[in-house]
Amino acid sequence: MLPLSLLKTAQNHPMLVELKNGETYNGNLVSCDNWMNINLKDVICTSRGLHSDHFFKNADWNIASTNSKVANPPAKMVGLMEHDIINIMCGLKAARELLLPKGQRGTTGHSGFGGRGRGGPPGNRGGMGGPPKWGGNMKKKQQQQ
Amino acid sequence: MPVPPRVTLMLEAAHEKLMVYLRDGRTLIGILRSVDQFANLVLHRTIERIHVGNHYGDIERGVFVIRGENVVLLGEVDESKDTSHLLKKVGIEEILEAQRVEQERVQEQEQLRAKFMKERGLQYTAEIGTDDMY
Numbered sequence: 361m362l363p364l365s366l367l368k369t370a371q372n373h374p375m376l377v378e379l380k381n382g383e384t385y386n387g388n389l390v391s392c393d394n395w396m397n398i399n400l401k402d403v404i405c406t407s408r409g410l411h412s413d414h415f416f417k418n419a420d421w422n423i424a425s426t427n428s429k430v431a432n433p434p435a436k437m438v439g440l441m442e443h444d445i446i447n448i449m450c451g452l453k454a455a456r457e458l459l460l461p462k463g464q465r466g467t468t469g470h471s472g473f474g475g476r477g478r479g480g481p482p483g484n485r486g487g488m489g490g491p492p493k494w495g496g497n498m499k500k501k502q503q504q505q
Numbered sequence: 506m507p508v509p510p511r512v513t514l515m516l517e518a519a520h521e522k523l524m525v526y527l528r529d530g531r532t533l534i535g536i537l538r539s540v541d542q543f544a545n546l547v548l549h550r551t552i553e554r555i556h557v558g559n560h561y562g563d564i565e566r567g568v569f570v571i572r573g574e575n576v577v578l579l580g581e582v583d584e585s586k587d588t589s590h591l592l593k594k595v596g597i598e599e600i601l602e603a604q605r606v607e608q609e610r611v612q613e614q615e616q617l618r619a620k621f622m623k624e625r626g627l628q629y630t631a632e633i634g635t636d637d638m639y
Contacts, residue, residue: 361538363545363570380575382529396545396572429529431570438538438549438568 366437367392375400376432377423382408385421389433396425515540518581523548525571525579528637532556533569534582544573555600557607560593562600 361369367389375389377398387403399422406415518537525533525546535551548569555562595603615631622629 361547362541363539363547364541366539366547367570380529425572428572429527429575430572432566433568433570435549435567438547 364392364394364396366433367396367398367431370433370437373434373437375434377428378408378430378432379423379427380429381427384408385423387421390420396428398423398425398428398431515544522582522584523579524582526577527571528575528577533566533571535566535569541573544576546571546573546576546579555604556592557600557603559591560595560600560603562595562597564597 370389371391373389375387377385377400379385384406385400385403386406387400390399390401392398399420401420403418403421404415405418405421515537519539521537523535523537525535525548527533532554533548533551534554535548538547538549540546546569548571551566551569552563553566555564619629
């Protein structure tokens with residue numbers, strides 16, 4: 361699961377966001393968008409370092425993406441991600457296959473394509489008029505299907 | 506969308522224990538779970554390791570989502586290498602105190618340096634500040 365997807369599934373969960381200037385914002389995540397702008401609710405704001413004993417209690421904070429450094433969601437968020445790692449690894453293997461010269465493809469095994477249950481990397485479809493390496497991959501796919 | 510080579514290489518490190526060095530000088534060690542095209546990272550079971558001299562201390566942090574622009578470098582941790590004769594692990598309180606003392610000492614030195622230069626009519630600016638190690 362992408363880092364942004366993790367943040368999106370962490371909505372309504374408590375989170376700590378640290379800014380580039382070292383201030384930490386502890387609150388419930390309301391929303392997060394594609395640019396990693398973060399909206400927090402019921403926030404306690406602390407500044408790191410020398411004045412870490414000063415804190416402020418505020419209602420809502422909207423943190424611009426360029427200002428955030430690190431986000432600390434609760435640990436249980438990772439449990440939601442585990443099954444997506446398998447998809448990422450299959451996609452990686454498929455990507456590596458494409459980079460191999462034509463003769464060596466298929467020697468690395470079929471599990472890269474079969475594991476995902478899809479037809480393989482999307483770039484291969486309909487590309488018959490392209491450079492030779494694409495044609496070689498199409499042949500391999502037809503063998504499996 | 507083709508995956509840029511740099512991120513493909515980082516995907517190979519998924520599920521590995523990585524050491525990540527941030528721009529603010531912090532060292533985080535955790536298991537890489539995912540990456541995106543900006544090299545934003547998701548680290549699992551992360552510890553923040555503070556080094557002072559040849560002592561170090563660990564603070565448990567849990568899950569971290571790190572914005573890619575804040576990373577200076579990262580690398581795999583080789584657990585087979587034994588550094589117990591070089592570095593000594595101490596408790597959290599001790600290392601935080603040592604860090605505070607070290608920061609004060611460095612600050613004092615910088616102030617002294619700035620004063621020294623000022624007396625000779627020169628302006629002193631630190632080349633690397635503690636805020637941004639980039």
